Amino acid sequence: GESVGLHLPTLSVQEGDNSIINCAYSNSASDYFIWYKQESGKGPQFIIDIRSNMDKRQGQRVTVLLNKTVKHLSLQIAATQPGDSAVYFCAAGGGYSTLTFGKGTMLLVSP
Amino acid sequence: NAGVTQTPKFQVLKTGQSMTLQCAQDMNHNSMYWYRQDPGMGLRLIYYSASEGTTDKGEVPNGYNVSRLNKREFSLRLESAAPSQTSVYFCASTHGSTSSYEQYFGPGTRLTVT
Numbered sequence: 001g002e003s004v005g006l007h008l009p010t011l012s013v014q015e016g017d018n019s020i021i022n023c024a025y026s027n028s029a030s031d032y033f034i035w036y037k038q039e040s041g042k043g044p045q046f047i048i049d050i051r052s053n054m055d056k057r058q059g060q061r062v063t064v065l066l067n068k069t070v071k072h073l074s075l076q077i078a079a080t081q082p083g084d085s086a087v088y089f090c091a092a093g094g095g096y097s098t099l100t101f102g103k104g105t106m107l108l109v110s111p
Numbered sequence: 112n113a114g115v116t117q118t119p120k121f122q123v124l125k126t127g128q129s130m131t132l133q134c135a136q137d138m139n140h141n142s143m144y145w146y147r148q149d150p151g152m153g154l155r156l157i158y159y160s161a162s163e164g165t166t167d168k169g170e171v172p173n174g175y176n177v178s179r180l181n182k183r184e185f186s187l188r189l190e191s192a193a194p195s196q197t198s199v200y201f202c203a204s205t206h207g208s209t210s211s212y213e214q215y216f217g218p219g220t221r222l223t224v225t
Contacts, residue, residue, distance in 0.1 A: 043115075043217050098156060098159060
């Protein structure tokens with residue numbers, strides 16, 4: 001099966017800094033990876049995804065990097081804002097259409 | 112377009128009581144999921160339905176049953192609630208095609224079993 005882990009349970013940054021949240025997965029057959037943001041009291045919201053045939057994908061202020069050699073992905077948030085404070089989850093999956101989620105990293109942004 | 116809706120938002124049960132959590136989506140998605148979220152544990156898959164008429168166990172199915180009532184609705188039933196089932200429950204759906212595996216989540220049901 002798949003297991004997904006995050007390296008840090010909490011990440012504290014200053015407003016305006018760039019944030020990097022890391023994630024590791026175990027199953028080399030996983031070919032789809034996704035990042036979610038969860039604000040307090042709400043359901044997870046999609047941020048960005050990437051397939052295994054790519055190693056980088058960019059969105060608005062966010063970039064996901066995938067290193068299949070070491071089974072690692074990261075989420076980079078540029079110019080972090082107080083509204084980015086939330087728990088961030090990575091998940092891995094594939095053609096079997098289920099996702100395995102990591103435990104989450106809480107991002108705290110201070111002004 | 113409401114996305115994924117869940118009812119109720121909050122529920123308190125006594126040990127041994129039963130209840131059904133309701134989930135509906137209006138995105139014409141094929142696949143639907145039930146997760147539970149506990150502090151420090153992330154999201155764990157309870158059951159899923161890859162398409163209308165099918166259901167499969169996930170990582171933590173014990174103590175739960177599901178029904179895929181139609182393409183829109185996927186319910187989760189606790190037959191005899193236990194304190195260990197105190198959690199936040201999320202329903203999610205996805206189109207189910209190979210073009211995207213993005214799952215859309217509902218707002219959650221916060222369940223306390225005393």
